[in-house]
Amino acid sequence: MELFKYMESADYEQIVLCQDKNSGLKAIIAIHDTTLGPALGGTRMWTYASEEDALEDALRLAKGMTYKNAAAGLNLGGGKTVIIGNPKTDKNDEMFRAFGRFIEGLNGRYITAEDVGTTEEDMDLIHLETNYVTGVSAEFGSSGNPSPITAYGIYVGMKAAAKEAFGTDSLEGKVIAVQGVGNVAYTLCKHLHEEGAKLIVTDINKESVQRAVDDFGAKAVGIDEIYSQEADIFAPCALGAVINDETIPQLKAKVIAGSANNQLKDPAHGDKIHELGIVYAPDYVINSGGVINVADELDGYNRERAIKRVEGIYGTIEKIFAISKRDGIPTYVAADRLAEERIARVAKTRSTFLQNEKSVLSKR
Numbered sequence: 001m002e003l004f005k006y007m008e009s010a011d012y013e014q015i016v017l018c019q020d021k022n023s024g025l026k027a028i029i030a031i032h033d034t035t036l037g038p039a040l041g042g043t044r045m046w047t048y049a050s051e052e053d054a055l056e057d058a059l060r061l062a063k064g065m066t067y068k069n070a071a072a073g074l075n076l077g078g079g080k081t082v083i084i085g086n087p088k089t090d091k092n093d094e095m096f097r098a099f100g101r102f103i104e105g106l107n108g109r110y111i112t113a114e115d116v117g118t119t120e121e122d123m124d125l126i127h128l129e130t131n132y133v134t135g136v137s138a139e140f141g142s143s144g145n146p147s148p149i150t151a152y153g154i155y156v157g158m159k160a161a162a163k164e165a166f167g168t169d170s171l172e173g174k175v176i177a178v179q180g181v182g183n184v185a186y187t188l189c190k191h192l193h194e195e196g197a198k199l200i201v202t203d204i205n206k207e208s209v210q211r212a213v214d215d216f217g218a219k220a221v222g223i224d225e226i227y228s229q230e231a232d233i234f235a236p237c238a239l240g241a242v243i244n245d246e247t248i249p250q251l252k253a254k255v256i257a258g259s260a261n262n263q264l265k266d267p268a269h270g271d272k273i274h275e276l277g278i279v280y281a282p283d284y285v286i287n288s289g290g291v292i293n294v295a296d297e298l299d300g301y302n303r304e305r306a307i308k309r310v311e312g313i314y315g316t317i318e319k320i321f322a323i324s325k326r327d328g329i330p331t332y333v334a335a336d337r338l339a340e341e342r343i344a345r346v347a348k349t350r351s352t353f354l355q356n357e358k359s360v361l362s363k364r
Helices: 003-009 051-071 093-105 120-127 147-166 183-195 206-216 223-228 267-275 289-299 303-311 313-327 331-363
Strands: 014-020 025-033 043-046 077-084 175-179 198-202 233-236
Touching (some): 077 093, 147 183, 147 233, 147 313, 175 183, 183 198, 198 206, 267 331, 289 303
8 A cells, every 4th residue: 555645535634553462452543534623433353454444444434534523513623542352352441542552642533433343331431541432431420322402403304305205294194114133223123113103124133123012013024025014215225336237127116215434335226326315324324323422421411411412313314415407417426515515614714713712821
């Protein structure tokens, strides 16, 4: 990899390599953009095939967080950490304490949180060394399990997408095919059931499916049958890349709105569903309830305030649809444009006051 060329391609700001021989820590912190504020992004622990794979993942995820935070209206930039190692066998207390000291050394440029392969307990260990961490235990003022808040954000965003497709945001009587019934999707199904929606569900975990059938009267179908259901809305809430050449011809739904990350296998599939007139709620916008919730911890967590901010996803989705129409572009491109336009506006504003900001900081 030509590192600086890669960084220049998307204007990354900084990469920090963290090594602690005693604990076995090998971590990469990628900071993409801090125009809007300090970079917020979780710490992922994974058994990468190579150090280059780990670096590419950190860079890709950091950029994604810039767009996610900007589109969510947060005054936060984008960053991400990957720790190379097996989260089941390689963890130890000293590793996360050492990592916390590296974060502290960045003096607030980067704030971390829980991600794939890390836990609330890991965040508590980081918190022993730095305050630049969210998602810690309740005793430290955490917001707790983010799944219910994330699910509520999906529900709110789905209503906005339904309004665009059907002229009303009421989901009563709508048939919704939910792919995956994990923690987030189960709570989403609860909201949908309470509004009177009819649910079709699938999951590789039969117990999760049965729970939805028992609790919400959902209809269960096979893993590969979910795409072709006679549904108004398709909610991908499991794996990514499920909108692809094989599944698009099967879809009968007029709306795609769900919690899964990276739902489009590649941009061409976003173009295709746009051409077909399917209303797509971009994944990183509709599933931003979790990051909005943990970001509220930075102000001293207030659940009512956090929920109100999550409800703003409705308006954000509406803005994306408006940009899509304004510029004649698919909604996945419109979401990026919304984020980019916000960053550009703030960048221009801040350049006016940069010297004042420096002088104020120097007096603290």
